[in-house]
Structure formats: structure tokens, C-alpha cells
Amino acid sequence: MFRRAARLIFEIAVLVAFWWLGGWIATLTGLPLPGGVIGLALLLVLFACGAIRPALLQGGAGLLLAEMLLFFIPALMSLLDYGPLLRSEGWKILLVITASTVMVMLSTALAVEWMCNRSSRHEPR
Template sequence: MFRRALRLCSELAALAALWWVGGWIAQLTGLPVPGGVIGLALLLVLFACGAIRPALLQGGAGLLLAEMLLFFIPALMSLLDYGPLLRSEGWKILLVIMSSTVLVMLVTALSVEWMCRWRSSRG
């Protein structure tokens, strides 16, 4: 039990360190990209070059994903302050959210398909 908790804490610390390093890089370079996005890019590079195996961070990432709703509750509660805006412009906001979601899904699917074809042609 203690060993499992220690492993989980170390995985969460590693993920937080990547987030912190990403924020530091964003601040240092002045990039208009959130530090978390840069941290995820660093994690992807570490996975791609084999420096870190995804299984090493699986427990911490799983915990964060399981508790993801806690990260969104403050944002959802702040919507209550903007009732008049949502009543007048809500359909436009919903349209942007829906179209951007479809666009992200489409680009992700095409990227995965392209990568699978590229890898199968190499090997």
C-alpha cells in the first residue's frame, strides 16, 4: 500500500515537473502557448525518443483523468455570472464549441491515419 502511494506520488510529481518546465519555457521564450501544452509536447518527445515509457506514468495520468471533472467545476460555475451573455450569444458560443470539437476530432483522426500509413510503409 505504501509502495503504491509512493509510486503514485512520484508519477504525479513527474507530470507536475513537466508542466512546470513547460511554463518556464513559455515564460523564457515568450511563446503565446500555455506551459501545460509545452509540457505535454516535452512528454511526447520523451515518449517518442524512448527516454520514458508511457507505463511509468500510467497511474498518475489515470488518477488525473479520473478526477478531471474537479478541474472543470470552477469554469462551469463561472458561467453562472454570465447568464445574460449566454442568453444573447449562447448559440454562437455553442456553434464555435461544436465546430472546434469536430475540427479537432477530424485533424486527430487524419493525423493518426497518416502516421499509421507512414509507419506501415517504413516497415
């Protein structure tokens, strides 16, 4: 039990170290990217070249992924206080969330498609 907890803490510490390193690199270089993205890119490079096996961080990453909703949407914890509201208006809230998610995905896809078409027209052949 203690050994498993120590391993999880170590794996999460390694992931946090990559996040911190990515933030440091972003600050140092002035890159307009979040430190987490840079840190994950560094970790991906280490996975790809075989310096680190993904299985070594699987437990910590799995724990963080399982709790990701709590990291990104802390307001979900307050939903416990609004049970009656969710029972009466929950379908409307779900409809708004679904519609807004679809609109964001469509606008992102259209923007990427537009930029790809635009950049391909300006490429030297």
C-alpha cells in the same frame, strides 16, 4: 498500500515537473502557449524517442484524468447544494450545455477549414 501511494505521488510529481518546465520555457521564450501544452509536448517527444515509457506514468496520469472534471469545473461541487433545481431544470441546463458544445465544435471546425483553405491558396506551388 504505502508503496502504491508513493508511486502515485512520484508519477504525479513527474507530471507536475513537466508542467512547471513547460511554464518556465513559455516564460523564458515568450511563446504564446500555456506551460502545460509545452510540458506535454516535451513529454510526448520523450515518449516518442523512447526515453520514457508511457507505462511509467500511467497510474498518475490515470488518477489525474479520472479527476479532470474537478480540476476544470470546480462549480460541479456546488451542484450538490442545488439538487431540487437540477431535478426541475436539469434538462434545460443539459440542453444549453449540449447546444453550446456543438456550436463551439462547429465554429472551431469551420475556422480550421477556412484557415486551411486560405493558407493553401497562398502557398507557392
